[in-house]
Amino acid sequence: AVVSTQSTDRHNMVQMNELSESYPFTISEADFWDSVESVTDPSASSVDIAIGLASSGYYCSKAGTNSCPADESLEGRAEKMDNKMNNAPASYFGHVLKFKNSASMN
Secondary structure (H helix, E strand, C coil), X not given: CCCCCCCCCCCCCCCECCCCCCCECCCCCCCHHHHEEEXXXXXXXXXXXXXXXXXXXXXXXXCCECCECHHHCCCCCXXXXXXXXXXXXXXXXXXXXXXXXXXXXX
């Protein structure tokens, strides 16, 4: 299959360490994900949310949730996402996030 990347931007959401650095925290280093919950998939853990948003929806969770089939998860998907995200969807429904405590982020 030919993958066309013309006019198809992919977007992801990750936590950065410093504005002067161009690489993100790993999911285990990032504290943002522990401060939010998914309104659209309440069964998703902080790791599930981070994986979904970091992969632009290519993986919908780590191993599957009530709203994410296991075969579309990081552990269940046979074909892995390529390093330029060219096989990730151009559009991703994603999560509607809610802060667990409004005073938790500055």
